[in-house]
Amino acid sequence: AQTVTQSQPEMSVQEAETVTLSCTYDTSESDYYLFWYKQPPSRQMILVIRQEAYKQQNATENRFSVNFQKAAKSFSLKISDSQLGDAAMYFCAPSGGLNDMRFGAGTRLTVKP
Protein backbone atom coordinates (compact mmCIF):
# COMPACT_ATOMS: atom_id res chain seq x y z
CA ALA A 1 0.00 0.00 0.00
CA GLN A 2 1.16 3.52 -0.72
CA THR A 3 0.25 6.81 0.91
CA VAL A 4 1.33 10.24 -0.18
CA THR A 5 1.29 13.53 1.72
CA GLN A 6 1.66 16.90 0.11
CA SER A 7 1.44 19.34 2.98
CA GLN A 8 1.36 22.54 0.94
CA PRO A 9 -2.06 23.08 -0.65
CA GLU A 10 -0.85 26.28 -2.27
CA MET A 11 2.50 27.85 -3.03
CA SER A 12 3.46 31.08 -4.69
CA VAL A 13 6.71 32.11 -6.33
CA GLN A 14 7.99 35.17 -8.08
CA GLU A 15 8.94 34.72 -11.70
CA ALA A 16 12.63 33.74 -12.06
CA GLU A 17 12.84 32.69 -8.43
CA THR A 18 13.13 29.18 -6.97
CA VAL A 19 10.42 27.22 -5.20
CA THR A 20 10.37 23.84 -3.50
CA LEU A 21 7.31 21.63 -3.25
CA SER A 22 7.33 18.98 -0.56
CA CYS A 23 6.13 15.40 -0.63
CA THR A 24 6.39 12.54 1.82
CA TYR A 25 5.23 9.04 1.16
CA ASP A 26 5.00 5.60 2.60
CA THR A 27 5.27 2.39 0.68
CA SER A 28 5.68 -1.29 1.41
CA GLU A 29 7.57 -1.82 -1.82
CA SER A 30 11.31 -2.33 -1.76
CA ASP A 31 11.76 -1.28 -5.36
CA TYR A 32 9.76 1.66 -6.60
CA TYR A 33 9.74 4.87 -8.55
CA LEU A 34 8.68 8.36 -7.62
CA PHE A 35 7.08 10.84 -9.95
CA TRP A 36 6.09 14.46 -10.07
CA TYR A 37 3.29 15.35 -12.45
CA LYS A 38 2.03 18.75 -13.45
CA GLN A 39 -1.62 19.44 -14.26
CA PRO A 40 -2.18 22.82 -15.94
CA PRO A 41 -5.67 24.29 -16.42
CA SER A 42 -6.13 22.04 -19.46
CA ARG A 43 -6.09 19.16 -16.95
CA GLN A 44 -3.68 17.12 -19.05
CA MET A 45 -1.29 15.30 -16.74
CA ILE A 46 2.31 16.00 -17.72
CA LEU A 47 5.28 14.11 -16.35
CA VAL A 48 7.78 16.54 -14.83
CA ILE A 49 10.43 14.24 -13.41
CA ARG A 50 10.92 10.73 -12.12
CA GLN A 51 13.30 9.12 -9.66
CA GLU A 52 14.25 5.50 -9.28
CA ALA A 53 14.36 4.70 -5.58
CA TYR A 54 17.46 2.53 -5.93
CA LYS A 55 19.44 5.47 -7.28
CA GLN A 56 21.09 7.72 -4.74
CA GLN A 57 21.68 10.50 -7.22
CA ASN A 58 18.87 13.02 -7.37
CA ALA A 59 17.13 13.32 -10.70
CA THR A 60 17.40 16.53 -12.67
CA GLU A 61 15.46 17.65 -15.70
CA ASN A 62 16.45 21.12 -16.89
CA ARG A 63 15.01 23.58 -14.33
CA PHE A 64 13.43 20.79 -12.30
CA SER A 65 15.28 18.75 -9.72
CA VAL A 66 14.37 16.58 -6.78
CA ASN A 67 15.72 16.09 -3.30
CA PHE A 68 15.17 12.43 -2.59
CA GLN A 69 15.70 11.28 0.96
CA LYS A 70 14.92 7.57 0.94
CA ALA A 71 15.26 6.94 4.65
CA ALA A 72 12.98 9.85 5.43
CA LYS A 73 10.65 8.92 2.56
CA SER A 74 10.77 12.45 1.31
CA PHE A 75 10.68 13.51 -2.33
CA SER A 76 10.63 17.27 -2.86
CA LEU A 77 10.58 19.08 -6.17
CA LYS A 78 12.66 22.18 -6.78
CA ILE A 79 11.76 24.49 -9.64
CA SER A 80 14.49 26.95 -10.54
CA ASP A 81 14.07 30.13 -12.59
CA SER A 82 10.29 29.81 -12.33
CA GLN A 83 8.33 30.73 -15.41
CA LEU A 84 4.71 31.77 -15.84
CA GLY A 85 4.08 28.49 -17.62
CA ASP A 86 5.01 26.58 -14.50
CA ALA A 87 1.75 27.65 -12.85
CA ALA A 88 -0.27 24.48 -12.33
CA MET A 89 -1.27 21.79 -9.87
CA TYR A 90 1.63 19.55 -8.99
CA PHE A 91 1.10 15.97 -7.87
CA CYS A 92 3.58 13.63 -6.29
CA ALA A 93 3.16 9.90 -6.81
CA PRO A 94 5.10 6.78 -5.83
CA SER A 95 4.70 3.72 -7.98
CA GLY A 96 6.01 0.37 -6.93
CA GLY A 97 7.06 -2.06 -9.61
CA LEU A 98 4.00 -3.08 -11.56
CA ASN A 99 1.64 -1.44 -9.13
CA ASP A 100 -0.67 1.42 -9.76
CA MET A 101 0.13 5.08 -9.24
CA ARG A 102 -1.61 6.97 -6.46
CA PHE A 103 -1.41 10.68 -6.03
CA GLY A 104 -1.06 13.13 -3.21
CA ALA A 105 -3.60 15.89 -2.67
CA GLY A 106 -1.57 18.22 -4.85
CA THR A 107 0.00 21.66 -4.53
CA ARG A 108 -1.31 24.59 -6.52
CA LEU A 109 1.60 26.69 -7.70
CA THR A 110 1.09 30.32 -8.62
CA VAL A 111 3.82 32.22 -10.45
CA LYS A 112 3.76 35.98 -10.03
CA PRO A 113 5.14 38.16 -12.82
Next chain:
Amino acid sequence: GAVVSQHPSWVICKSGTSVKIECRSLDFQATTMFWYRQFPKQSLMLMATSNEGSKATYEQGVEKDKFLINHASLTLSTLTVTSAHPEDSSFYICSARVTAEQYFGPGTRLTVT
Protein backbone atom coordinates in the same frame (compact mmCIF):
# COMPACT_ATOMS: atom_id res chain seq x y z
CA GLY B 1 5.58 8.93 -28.60
CA ALA B 2 3.48 7.42 -25.80
CA VAL B 3 0.26 9.23 -26.64
CA VAL B 4 -3.02 8.31 -24.99
CA SER B 5 -6.33 9.53 -26.34
CA GLN B 6 -9.76 9.63 -24.81
CA HIS B 7 -13.12 9.93 -26.46
CA PRO B 8 -15.29 11.81 -25.98
CA SER B 9 -13.60 14.80 -24.39
CA TRP B 10 -16.87 15.86 -22.86
CA VAL B 11 -20.33 14.36 -22.68
CA ILE B 12 -23.68 15.32 -21.24
CA CYS B 13 -26.21 12.61 -20.52
CA LYS B 14 -29.53 12.32 -18.79
CA SER B 15 -29.92 10.66 -15.44
CA GLY B 16 -30.55 6.94 -15.80
CA THR B 17 -28.74 6.53 -19.10
CA SER B 18 -25.34 4.94 -19.73
CA VAL B 19 -22.29 6.48 -21.26
CA LYS B 20 -19.11 4.89 -22.61
CA ILE B 21 -15.67 6.47 -22.52
CA GLU B 22 -12.87 5.10 -24.69
CA CYS B 23 -9.19 5.20 -23.87
CA ARG B 24 -6.64 4.36 -26.54
CA SER B 25 -2.88 4.10 -26.57
CA LEU B 26 -2.03 5.42 -30.02
CA ASP B 27 1.58 4.44 -30.57
CA PHE B 28 2.29 1.72 -28.05
CA GLN B 29 0.73 -1.33 -26.50
CA ALA B 30 -0.34 -1.21 -22.91
CA THR B 31 -0.99 -4.34 -20.95
CA THR B 32 -2.29 -2.30 -18.05
CA MET B 33 -4.55 0.72 -18.06
CA PHE B 34 -5.91 2.72 -15.18
CA TRP B 35 -9.03 4.78 -14.68
CA TYR B 36 -9.11 7.78 -12.38
CA ARG B 37 -11.82 10.19 -11.33
CA GLN B 38 -11.15 13.78 -10.41
CA PHE B 39 -13.63 16.09 -8.75
CA PRO B 40 -13.10 19.87 -8.95
CA LYS B 41 -10.07 21.08 -7.03
CA GLN B 42 -9.23 17.58 -5.87
CA SER B 43 -6.62 15.02 -6.70
CA LEU B 44 -6.97 12.05 -9.00
CA MET B 45 -8.59 9.08 -7.31
CA LEU B 46 -7.85 5.66 -8.69
CA MET B 47 -11.02 3.80 -9.62
CA ALA B 48 -9.75 0.63 -11.19
CA THR B 49 -6.88 -1.14 -12.86
CA SER B 50 -7.51 -3.10 -16.01
CA ASN B 51 -5.30 -5.68 -17.64
CA GLU B 52 -5.80 -6.76 -21.20
CA GLY B 53 -7.95 -9.84 -21.43
CA SER B 54 -8.86 -10.07 -17.75
CA LYS B 55 -11.31 -8.56 -15.33
CA ALA B 56 -10.60 -5.16 -13.89
CA THR B 57 -9.56 -4.70 -10.29
CA TYR B 58 -11.67 -2.06 -8.57
CA GLU B 59 -10.69 0.12 -5.67
CA GLN B 60 -12.62 -0.14 -2.46
CA GLY B 61 -15.82 1.84 -2.65
CA VAL B 62 -16.05 1.81 -6.44
CA GLU B 63 -19.10 -0.08 -7.67
CA LYS B 64 -18.00 -2.53 -10.34
CA ASP B 65 -21.53 -2.98 -11.62
CA LYS B 66 -21.88 0.75 -12.12
CA PHE B 67 -18.49 1.42 -13.66
CA LEU B 68 -17.95 -1.31 -16.22
CA ILE B 69 -14.43 -1.58 -17.55
CA ASN B 70 -13.44 -3.58 -20.59
CA HIS B 71 -9.87 -3.96 -21.79
CA ALA B 72 -10.36 -5.97 -24.95
CA SER B 73 -7.07 -5.19 -26.63
CA LEU B 74 -3.60 -3.89 -25.88
CA THR B 75 -4.57 -0.45 -27.16
CA LEU B 76 -8.14 0.03 -25.99
CA SER B 77 -9.90 0.19 -22.64
CA THR B 78 -13.44 1.40 -22.12
CA LEU B 79 -15.26 2.70 -19.07
CA THR B 80 -19.06 2.54 -19.13
CA VAL B 81 -20.96 4.46 -16.52
CA THR B 82 -24.27 2.67 -16.21
CA SER B 83 -27.48 4.27 -14.97
CA ALA B 84 -25.67 7.54 -14.48
CA HIS B 85 -26.75 9.95 -11.78
CA PRO B 86 -25.80 13.58 -11.18
CA GLU B 87 -23.32 12.54 -8.50
CA ASP B 88 -21.39 10.67 -11.20
CA SER B 89 -20.62 13.99 -12.86
CA SER B 90 -16.85 14.29 -12.78
CA PHE B 91 -13.67 14.36 -14.83
CA TYR B 92 -12.54 10.87 -15.81
CA ILE B 93 -8.92 10.27 -16.77
CA CYS B 94 -7.36 7.12 -18.11
CA SER B 95 -3.71 6.21 -18.22
CA ALA B 96 -1.64 3.48 -19.79
CA ARG B 97 1.48 2.02 -18.32
CA VAL B 98 4.72 1.40 -20.17
CA THR B 99 7.33 -0.17 -17.90
CA ALA B 100 7.32 2.06 -14.81
CA GLU B 101 5.74 5.14 -16.32
CA GLN B 102 2.13 5.99 -16.88
CA TYR B 103 0.93 8.15 -19.74
CA PHE B 104 -2.31 9.97 -19.30
CA GLY B 105 -5.18 10.73 -21.61
CA PRO B 106 -6.59 14.26 -21.79
CA GLY B 107 -9.63 13.32 -19.73
CA THR B 108 -13.39 13.22 -20.26
CA ARG B 109 -15.76 15.61 -18.57
CA LEU B 110 -19.04 13.89 -17.76
CA THR B 111 -22.09 15.89 -16.81
CA VAL B 112 -25.24 14.05 -15.80
CA THR B 113 -28.41 16.12 -15.83
